[in-house]
Amino acid sequence: DSGVTQTPKHLITATGQRVTLRCSPRSGDLSVYWYQQSLDQGLQFLIQYYNGEERAKGNILERFSAQQFPDLHSELNLSSLELGDSALYFCASSVGPAQETQYFGPGTRLLVL
């Protein structure tokens, strides 16, 4: 158990819908990262937050957004969902914004029908 929690574990929804994925980092970790794992694209970095502020952005679509709250949990919002958004979404956390190892949560498996 990495100490990173993610909810829900599984999510099935329809095209055009909006969903919110939730992540709680390990105790003491200030940095949260979101990754998407799909069969065709592999593991891709989406976005990073550090202590409530956006720190780095990767291949995140405009339909996706995220935030980190004062209690350090983070949410990833996916809207206008398409079939291609079906993937495993991981949250990871680390103590600081750089150098430290990132520990991953169990992931949220999203299926868009």
Place this chain on the structure above:
Amino acid sequence: AQKITQTQPGMFVQEKEAVTLDCTYDTSDQSYGLFWYKQPSSGEMIFLIYQGSYDEQNATEGRYSLNFQKARKSANLVISASQLGDSAMYFCAMRGLEEGNTPLVFGKGTRLSVIA
């Protein structure tokens, strides 16, 4: 920009034998970190081992060791005394350490199957 190449889509190993999973990388950074993660069929990503580019000794964590050859830009994972529970996908990853905000870049992974 960083790039990770894992050339072995799948590997088989006999239980109790050692196995090496290959990883080569490309980066223009002088300071970087190399990581290996394990992803069992249940889906979670488990951190295994870390090697810093300036670490002179190869990293070891229990049955895992990282064979780091800087000049060849390789960071192979060696698993000794394989166990059935080692069957999983293994991902090599790296991040630059110079700017502070670089995310992990992953390879495509190697699927390891341990045979009894």
